[in-house]
Amino acid sequence: MLNAALTIALKDLKLLFRDRTSAFFTFGFPLALAVFFGMVFGGAGGDGGGSPVKLAIVHEGGAGSAGEIAKSFVADLDADEMIETVTAENRDAGEAMVREGNALACVIIPKDFDSGANSMFTGGGLSVEALVDPSRKAEAGLLTGKLNEIAFRQMSKVFGNPTRMKSMLDTSRAAILIAPNMSSADKQRFASFFDSAERLPSDDGAASEGDNGGGGGAMGNFSPARVTVTELKPKNKTGPTNSYSISFPQGVAWGLMGCVMSFAAGLAQERSRGTLLRLAVAPVTRRQVLLGKALGCFIACMMVILLLMIFGRLVLGVEIANPWLFLLATAIASFGFSGVMMFLAGVFRTEGGAEGAGRAIILILAMIGGGTIPLFFMPKFLLTASMISPFRWAIFAVEGAIWRGLTVTQLLPSFGALILFGVVGFAIGGYGFAKAQAR
Amino acid sequence: MLRLTNLAKRFGDVVAVDGLSLDVRRGEVFGLLGPNGAGKSTTISMAMGLVHPDTGSVELEGLGAPTDAEVRRHLGLAPQTLALYDDLTAEENLAFFAKLYRLDRVRERVASVLELVGLSQRGKHRVKGFSGGMQRRLNLAVALIHDPPLLMLDEPTAGVDPQSRNNIIELVRSLASQGRTIVYTTHYMEEASKLCDRVGIIDHGKLLDVGTVSELVARHGGTTSVVIERLDVPEERITTTDPLKVIAQSLSNGDVAGLRVERPDLESVFLALTGRSLRD
Ligand SMILES: Nc1ncnc2c1ncn2[C@@H]1O[C@H](COP(=O)(O)OP(=O)(O)OP(=O)(O)O)[C@@H](O)[C@H]1O
Ligand SMILES: [Mg+2]
Numbered sequence: 001m002l003n004a005a006l007t008i009a010l011k012d013l014k015l016l017f018r019d020r021t022s023a024f025f026t027f028g029f030p031l032a033l034a035v036f037f038g039m040v041f042g043g044a045g046g047d048g049g050g051s052p053v054k055l056a057i058v059h060e061g062g063a064g065s066a067g068e069i070a071k072s073f074v075a076d077l078d079a080d081e082m083i084e085t086v087t088a089e090n091r092d093a094g095e096a097m098v099r100e101g102n103a104l105a106c107v108i109i110p111k112d113f114d115s116g117a118n119s120m121f122t123g124g125g126l127s128v129e130a131l132v133d134p135s136r137k138a139e140a141g142l143l144t145g146k147l148n149e150i151a152f153r154q155m156s157k158v159f160g161n162p163t164r165m166k167s168m169l170d171t172s173r174a175a176i177l178i179a180p181n182m183s184s185a186d187k188q189r190f191a192s193f194f195d196s197a198e199r200l201p202s203d204d205g206a207a208s209e210g211d212n213g214g215g216g217g218a219m220g221n222f223s224p225a226r227v228t229v230t231e232l233k234p235k236n237k238t239g240p241t242n243s244y245s246i247s248f249p250q251g252v253a254w255g256l257m258g259c260v261m262s263f264a265a266g267l268a269q270e271r272s273r274g275t276l277l278r279l280a281v282a283p284v285t286r287r288q289v290l291l292g293k294a295l296g297c298f299i300a301c302m303m304v305i306l307l308l309m310i311f312g313r314l315v316l317g318v319e320i321a322n323p324w325l326f327l328l329a330t331a332i333a334s335f336g337f338s339g340v341m342m343f344l345a346g347v348f349r350t351e352g353g354a355e356g357a358g359r360a361i362i363l364i365l366a367m368i369g370g371g372t373i374p375l376f377f378m379p380k381f382l383l384t385a386s387m388i389s390p391f392r393w394a395i396f397a398v399e400g401a402i403w404r405g406l407t408v409t410q411l412l413p414s415f416g417a418l419i420l421f422g423v424v425g426f427a428i429g430g431y432g433f434a435k436a437q438a439r
Numbered sequence: 440m441l442r443l444t445n446l447a448k449r450f451g452d453v454v455a456v457d458g459l460s461l462d463v464r465r466g467e468v469f470g471l472l473g474p475n476g477a478g479k480s481t482t483i484s485m486a487m488g489l490v491h492p493d494t495g496s497v498e499l500e501g502l503g504a505p506t507d508a509e510v511r512r513h514l515g516l517a518p519q520t521l522a523l524y525d526d527l528t529a530e531e532n533l534a535f536f537a538k539l540y541r542l543d544r545v546r547e548r549v550a551s552v553l554e555l556v557g558l559s560q561r562g563k564h565r566v567k568g569f570s571g572g573m574q575r576r577l578n579l580a581v582a583l584i585h586d587p588p589l590l591m592l593d594e595p596t597a598g599v600d601p602q603s604r605n606n607i608i609e610l611v612r613s614l615a616s617q618g619r620t621i622v623y624t625t626h627y628m629e630e631a632s633k634l635c636d637r638v639g640i641i642d643h644g645k646l647l648d649v650g651t652v653s654e655l656v657a658r659h660g661g662t663t664s665v666v667i668e669r670l671d672v673p674e675e676r677i678t679t680t681d682p683l684k685v686i687a688q689s690l691s692n693g694d695v696a697g698l699r700v701e702r703p704d705l706e707s708v709f710l711a712l713t714g715r716s717l718r719d
Contacts (some may be wrong), residue, residue, distance in 0.1 A: 004538075011527070018527070
């Protein structure tokens with residue numbers, strides 16, 4: 001029984017991959033959409049292309065009282081053409097901006113920012129904290145470099161200001177003298193560096209020397225800034241961690257749609273191409289043929305969901321909070337959509353019917369089911385209307401497992417709905433075939 | 440081998456098959472000859488258990504009705520419309536059906552069938568790129584994959600060039616010589632007379648007569664004529680049972696520019712039975 005069905009399923013999958021167009025629309029297209037919409041929702045052009053990244057700045061020193069270095073640090077950040085800054089009231093506000101995708105990162109300048117300048121040569125340095133979106137690690141890496149660079153620029157300003165420099169050098173000398181983990185050779189080297197620094201004219205020379213020294217070995221522990229990068233973890237699992245967490249479940253909907261369409265059309269195609277006749281002649285029952293078709297569709301659905309989410313996880317940092325629940329959701333959604341495919345194939349039995357009316361129905365269901373407007377943003381009435389769409393339940397089940405932080409029990413309604421769609425689809429589809437066969 | 444009894448099938452207003460009874464004997468090539476829409480394919484479909492007859496029955500000697508999947512194992516069908524997966528290779532098509540028939544040693548079986556239809560060189564190519572004749576041969580190969588004792592070939596030469604047509608006819612001959620029973624439908628009388636041990640003439644869903652080609656011709660074909668052409672005179676047609684004698688006489692009279700003997704054939708049989716020509 002299962003053997004024949006599996007033979008048919010594998011043949012159909014082979015056919016799906018052979019046909020480049022249908023393979024693309026089933027697997028590539030949803031992925032492209034998910035990435036594209038993720039980027040659009042995320043508000044940041046992934047390719048940069050000159051558009052600056054947005055940083056939320058939290059200046060913990062409060063207004064006025066903070067040191068000059070902090071102020072000039074912020075001013076330089078603002079002046080950088082790669083960076084656009086927005087002031088955030090406090091840490092929470094900044095964090096919220098990052099979570100909502102309104103800023104790439106939140107840069108927090110602590111109260112003791114200025115004092116770090118004095119311990120620059122003993123492993124201290126201007127300390128900055130950055131809260132970043134975990135999905136945008138690559139950009140965050142660039143940000144760390146940028147912060148270091150700008151912090152370094154502050155140093156040149158310090159050197160450019162004789163009184164500021166004098167005091168800084170004095171504190172530094174004292175600090176180095178008592179530094180426990182510095183060799184005497186290093187201490188010696190710094191001492192002579194400070195001496196020569198004092199003799200420098202108050203101009204750019206120091207800055208360029210400093211530029212070279214920034215990463216240089218001779219400078220020992222020297223670091224202009226200590227950037228602590230903190231990845232934001234999903235907060236109580238109530239919100240999507242990044243825009244891809246919304247766009248990828250949507251991509252799942254488009255992928256499921258592709259599978260359903262190509263398998264429904266595939267069955268109609270077998271009929272019109274005459275191969276269904278051959279299957280009917282072979283010593284397999286109609287039930288086995290239909291089971292084979294459904295199994296092929298089920299496997300394709302599983303593949304498309306897993307492919308999307310694995311890509312999202314590995315490449316774009318989409319969190320999958322509960323992998324086992326996610327797998328369960330994947331299997332159940334795949335079952336439900338195999339039923340949807342059977343329904344369409346059984347009701348629209350011609351190629352034109354499956355590709356015309358079938359496609360129209362499935363498209364509408366996908367649209368109201370969260371395929372275009374994310375469930376997350378849906379107004380209430382639409383969210384209610386979406387319940388008639390299997391896509392809604394599939395998206396909700398996937399989201400429930402990856403970021404909504406739901407439990408199996410909480411997902412039971414979605415699972416139940418998907419199973420219901422599956423069972424009803426199989427029943428109606430099977431009936432349609434039985435009727436067609438009887439003639 | 441195969442007995443069709445009083446089969447009838449209508450599709451809406453169209454009576455496709457109308458009380459057809461037929462006995463196909465073991466080991467013979469039986470031709471079902473009729474024009475488009477005569478009901479050949481519908482008859483085959485009912486014989487294969489694919490279409491439910493409105494009345495009548497189909498029985499495979501000693502086995503029962505082909506509606507039973509196990510009975511169908513003894514039947515092979517090459518449908519009139521090519522039934523192949525274009526995006527699969529010839530081998531993959533054959534292997535797929537071999538697996539559905541739960542055959543052992545699928546690979547050897549596939550290779551031997553490909554060899555049989557002369558497509559060994561193209562086994563690894565996708566069907567999409569095959570010529571019409573090659574697709575026809577593969578269509579036939581799929582029917583052979585499980586080595587059935589009874590083969591039904593529904594217009595196996597449809598849409599192929601004369602060269603491929605001869606290949607297919609040779610192939611059917613060799614299949615028949617291996618002891619298979621073959622039901623062969625066609626609307627080409629040349630094929631029927633070349634290939635078939637017995638022929639049934641079908642029109643409007645009715646089987647008009649059955650017999651060997653010479654029996655049918657003797658029964659319905661009428662007489663032989665000798666056509667004599669002379670210069671500046673309209674040609675003269677003499678019907679006779681002894682054409683040699685007529686030729687000898689006319690030659691002795693001299694002045695003959697040309698001679699032609701017109702023997703009755705299946706075409707004349709069809710004309711006599713239906714009042715219409717087969718090639719409309
Ligand atoms: N599934 C069907 N639905 C409706 N009418 C049908 C169907 N199958 C066959 N017919 C009609 O039944 C009649 C016999 O068709 P059939 O295909 O058996 O003829 P045929 O002898 O095989 O013709 P051809 O040489 O063109 O293949 C035709 O008038 C055809 O239109
Ligand atoms: Mg036909």
